[in-house]
Amino acid sequence: MEKLTLHEYAASGNCYKIRLTAALLGLPIERRQYDILKGETRTPEFLAGINANGRIPVLQIGEQFLPESNAACWYLAEGSPLIPASRFARADMLRWMFFEQYNHEPNVATLRFWLAFVGEANLSDAQRGQIAAKRVAGDAALRLMDDHLATADWLVGAQASLADIALYAYTHVAEEGGGFTLADYPHVGRWLARVATLPGYLAITD
Amino acid sequence: MEKLTLHEYAASGNCYKIRLTAALLGLPIERRQYDILKGETRTPEFLAGINANGRIPVLQIGEQFLPESNAACWYLAEGSPLIPASRFARADMLRWMFFEQYNHEPNVATLRFWLAFVGEANLSDAQRGQIAAKRVAGDAALRLMDDHLATADWLVGAQASLADIALYAYTHVAEEGGGFTLADYPHVGRWLARVATLPGYLAITD
Numbered sequence: 460m461e462k463l464t465l466h467e468y469a470a471s472g473n474c475y476k477i478r479l480t481a482a483l484l485g486l487p488i489e490r491r492q493y494d495i496l497k498g499e500t501r502t503p504e505f506l507a508g509i510n511a512n513g514r515i516p517v518l519q520i521g522e523q524f525l526p527e528s529n530a531a532c533w534y535l536a537e538g539s540p541l542i543p544a545s546r547f548a549r550a551d552m553l554r555w556m557f558f559e560q561y562n563h564e565p566n567v568a569t570l571r572f573w574l575a576f577v578g579e580a581n582l583s584d585a586q587r588g589q590i591a592a593k594r595v596a597g598d599a600a601l602r603l604m605d606d607h608l609a610t611a612d613w614l615v616g617a618q619a620s621l622a623d624i625a626l627y628a629y630t631h632v633a634e635e636g637g638g639f640t641l642a643d644y645p646h647v648g649r650w651l652a653r654v655a656t657l658p659g660y661l662a663i664t665d
Numbered sequence: 666m667e668k669l670t671l672h673e674y675a676a677s678g679n680c681y682k683i684r685l686t687a688a689l690l691g692l693p694i695e696r697r698q699y700d701i702l703k704g705e706t707r708t709p710e711f712l713a714g715i716n717a718n719g720r721i722p723v724l725q726i727g728e729q730f731l732p733e734s735n736a737a738c739w740y741l742a743e744g745s746p747l748i749p750a751s752r753f754a755r756a757d758m759l760r761w762m763f764f765e766q767y768n769h770e771p772n773v774a775t776l777r778f779w780l781a782f783v784g785e786a787n788l789s790d791a792q793r794g795q796i797a798a799k800r801v802a803g804d805a806a807l808r809l810m811d812d813h814l815a816t817a818d819w820l821v822g823a824q825a826s827l828a829d830i831a832l833y834a835y836t837h838v839a840e841e842g843g844g845f846t847l848a849d850y851p852h853v854g855r856w857l858a859r860v861a862t863l864p865g866y867l868a869i870t871d
Contacts (some may be wrong), residue, residue: 462743485747487791495733511809511812511813512764512768520753523752523753525756525758526760526764527760527763527764527767528763529759530756530757530758530759530762530763533755533756534755534756534758535705535753535755536755537752537755546740547726547729547740547745549739550731550736550739550740550743551680551731551736553733553735553736553759554732554733554736555763556736556763557733557734557735557736557763557766558732558733560763560766560767560768561767561770561771564767565767565771585794585795585798587774587790587793587869589795592744592791603718606717607668607717649751
């Protein structure tokens with residue numbers, strides 16, 4: 460594989476997903492930091508050269524740039540056991556990854572970012588007005604996962620896949636900033652512990 | 666392939682994506698309608714039997730159920746030219762599909778739904794308070810597409826892929842309800858016309 464460089468903000472769960480996927484696969488990856496609280500991903504240089512969408516993570520593969528965390532995980536994991544071999548299971552894995560970006564991340568990750576990184580006092584009125592709805596929607600996403608994990612060790616099939624990595628990233632830090640209470644989701648709790656035992660696992664702070 | 670049934674609300678762009686993918690591939694698909702304005706996807710029967718997330722579309726493949734529009738498109742298109750053959754292009758296609766669900770759909774599709782289907786007078790205060798931000802974010806998503814399509818006929822590579830289908834669905838009806846002005850995005854306009862000439866194409870109202 461060509462040289463891999465991750466353009467990232469280390470505390471972002473979306474960036475961690477890619478590091479965790481690379482670690483589980485034994486792939487070395489160079490890291491370049493941008494402070495999103497200082498707007499370092501909205502500079503003209505970043506927009507022109509790294510990602511016109513002004514966001515991290517971006518996985519650089521040689522001279523090619525790939526935004527979107529779950530697409531980057533897919534790129535790294537193709538041909539590995541982290542992507543299921545059956546057609547339905549593969550699509551079902553993508554189902555959980557799209558659920559993550561639509562129902563989970565905008566609530567669970569955004570509340571953590573607002574409350575633990577930006578600080579509630581620094582939020583706009585429009586943001587503050589969304590906190591309650593994001594808590595309800597984030598709890599609904601965690602509830603859906605908990606119900607599913609009540610009868611399954613992994614989100615798809617009999618072993619870990621990118622679906623588990625994608626949803627682990629922000630779930631395991633969901634309590635930061637006071638957003639969510641993981642004790643309400645015991646099956647999720649056991650699944651989080653299971654992910655942390657995977658060979659090659661690394662922590663978000665590593 | 667096993668019998669395909671689409672659990673859907675016909676006017677939803679997310680459901681249309683799946684019908685369009687099936688049509689381009691020549692796959693017959695049976696359709697079952699649910700009125701989301703009457704809560705027909707939140708009944709105990711729907712939650713228990715079709716999708717615990719209470720949403721359409723769900724693609725039923727034999728006795729298996731697959732939620733999430735882009736995952737369903739992936740299932741249908743595996744092994745076809747709608748998914749690029751190169752590893753990077755395949756991941757780059759998923760990049761646009763995740764962009765669609767994160768940056769485009771929650772703005773472009775939600776404003777259409779609120780303004781053209783629910784009606785502005787029936788929105789909650791919290792929803793009404795988000796209209797301006799969703800217009801800005803939706804325009805940013807359309808601008809990003811327009812800039813990309815200034816130098817490319819298709820979002821990824823030299824032919825249509827699922828990325829084009831996923832983003833076509835809500836872009837081509839973005840003006841409904843007064844949400845967006847497509848004349849501001851001429852490259853998007855030409856790309857929309859290009860998609861509509863694909864062999865097998867069908868309209869959202871078909």
